Amino acid sequence: VSKHKKKHEPPQEITLPIAPMLDMTFQLLSLFILTFRPAPLEGQIAMNLPALKDVKSSSTPATVDPTIEDAAKMTVTISEAQGGVGALSLKTLDKPEGITVPDADLKQLVKMLKDRQQGLSKEQMVVMIEGGGELTYSALMSVVNACREAGFGIGFNKPT
Amino acid sequence: MSHGGGEGGDNEPNLTPLLDLVLQLVMFFMINANFVMEQVSKDVELPSASMARPQESKERESGPVFLNIVPTEKVPKAAESSGDETGKPAVTSMVLVTGQNPMKPAQLQTYLKTRMADAQRTAGKKDVDTVVIIRADKNVRYKDVFQVLSVCKSVGFKNVQLRALRGG
Numbered sequence: 001v002s003k004h005k006k007k008h009e010p011p012q013e014i015t016l017p018i019a020p021m022l023d024m025t026f027q028l029l030s031l032f033i034l035t036f037r038p039a040p041l042e043g044q045i046a047m048n049l050p051a052l053k054d055v056k057s058s059s060t061p062a063t064v065d066p067t068i069e070d071a072a073k074m075t076v077t078i079s080e081a082q083g084g085v086g087a088l089s090l091k092t093l094d095k096p097e098g099i100t101v102p103d104a105d106l107k108q109l110v111k112m113l114k115d116r117q118q119g120l121s122k123e124q125m126v127v128m129i130e131g132g133g134e135l136t137y138s139a140l141m142s143v144v145n146a147c148r149e150a151g152f153g154i155g156f157n158k159p160t
Numbered sequence: 161m162s163h164g165g166g167e168g169g170d171n172e173p174n175l176t177p178l179l180d181l182v183l184q185l186v187m188f189f190m191i192n193a194n195f196v197m198e199q200v201s202k203d204v205e206l207p208s209a210s211m212a213r214p215q216e217s218k219e220r221e222s223g224p225v226f227l228n229i230v231p232t233e234k235v236p237k238a239a240e241s242s243g244d245e246t247g248k249p250a251v252t253s254m255v256l257v258t259g260q261n262p263m264k265p266a267q268l269q270t271y272l273k274t275r276m277a278d279a280q281r282t283a284g285k286k287d288v289d290t291v292v293i294i295r296a297d298k299n300v301r302y303k304d305v306f307q308v309l310s311v312c313k314s315v316g317f318k319n320v321q322l323r324a325l326r327g328g
Contacts (some may be wrong), residue, residue, distance in 0.1 A: 018175045023184045032189030043212025043326035044293075049313045083299075133303030137229075137296045138207035140305070141324055148211035159303045 011151055045144060046156070074116065075157065076109065079132035084139045092116065106146040113150035126153040133159035170220040186318040200295060201228035202258045203235075207298040208218045209324035220277045225272070225317070227308060229296040235262045253297075253304035265307040288316070295323045 077098060079087040089098035090112055101109045113127065127147045131140065147154050235254045254262040260271060272292075277289040292312050296305050312320055 018179055022175055022182065023180050025179065025186060028186050029182055029189065032186060032193060036189055036193060040206075041204070041326045042206065042215065042323050043209065044321040044323055045209060045212055045213055047309075047320045047322065049309075049318050049320055127162055133301055133304040133306075136298060137300045137302065137305055139300035139324070140302050141207040141209050141298070144322070145211050145324075147208040147210075156306055156309065160305050 044150065045154075063112040073129040074113075074126075074152075075130055078129065078135055078139070078143055078145065080132035080135040080139070083134060084133075085142065088143070106142060109143070109146045112148045113147065113152055117151060125151060126155055128155045128157050130157035130160060135159070177246060184218045200226060201230065203230045203256070204228050204297045205299070206295060206323055206325045208327060210327055212324040212326045214326070222282045222288075224291040224293050225275050226257065226293050226295065227268070229253050229265075229294065229300050229304060230256060231297055231299050234297070253300045253309065265304050265311065268308060269315060270313045272311060272317070276315050276317065287318075289319065290317060291319045291321055292317045293321045293323055 003126035016160055053100045073091075073093045075089060075091040077089045078085055079089075081087075085104050088106075088111065090101060091098040099112065101112065116126070129140070129143055129147070131143075144154050206284065226288055230253065232251055232254055235256070247253065251264050253265060255265055255268050256269065275290070276288065279288045283289070294305070294308060294312075296308075
């Protein structure tokens with residue numbers, strides 16, 4: 001009898017209470033909006049360090065980079081001035097005393113490096129960077145950036 | 161839900177499209193939220209470099225090693241204890257690694273050796289391809305960055321990345 005009764009009952013209207021769900025969703029949304037901080041665009045400058053077997057016994061190796069034996073022996077010397085770049089010079093095999101970069105201008109350095117690219121193999125496209133220990137990392141990075149712009153790999157000499 | 165409003169009927173607004181929209185916004189923020197900001201330190205102010213390349217997505221055997229180098233002034237406890245008799249700070253930079261106490265660049269070797277041993281265990285017979293990511297503050301000194309690079313080299317890490325802000 002009860003089964004028969006149920007059959008004739010009008011279907012119950014199910015209403016889903018959306019308002020509380022919306023409340024919660026708004027709370028979540030406000031949390032995410034308030035805590036949202038887009039990450040700064042970080043990039044990388046990759047370096048390959050020599051294999052362990054190539055590391056000399058010295059506790060502080062003089063250079064940090066591969067293929068320096070094959071490199072064109074070019075060195076960018078940074079003269080530090082109050083942590084920044086005071087003067088720049090480019091030492092090459094034919095000019096071991098160094099060529100001064102006019103006004104320590106990084107664009108000039110890029111041009112000078114690009115002029116010396118011809119005839120170099122990929123392994124020789126490495127510039128060593130040397131400078132004073134008190135040089136700031138931002139100043140160092142500006143020179144690293146210029147060398148990379150000219151298409152060269154970089155290595156670091158022991159700080160003077 | 162509302163079934164059209166007759167006189168005296170329930171005049172409920174239709175909330176479904178609003179809910180859809182809000183859920184989409186929530187999803188957007190969830191996806192873009194940086195729950196784990198890698199192992200980076202917020203104290204590091206990176207220098208800019210226009211030639212910095214986008215971060216690589218290559219999968220490696222073991223996760224990267226993050227080394228955050230900050231000036232000693234940014235690590236209050238370290239700044240107190242790092243002065244010598246003359247009051248001049250003897251240590252100019254500290255290396256911050258997630259889950260570790262701030263380290264002087266010279267103390268880094270022990271930690272890196274442990275990470276290298278872990279990486280070698282993971283790699284088995286293959287070469288260790290772990291990347292060391294150096295995030296140095298723009299005000300740290302070249303000598304400190306060089307010291308960290310030297311320690312990485314002496315421990316045997318081959319792949320090193322210098323992080324910088326792209327552009328500028």
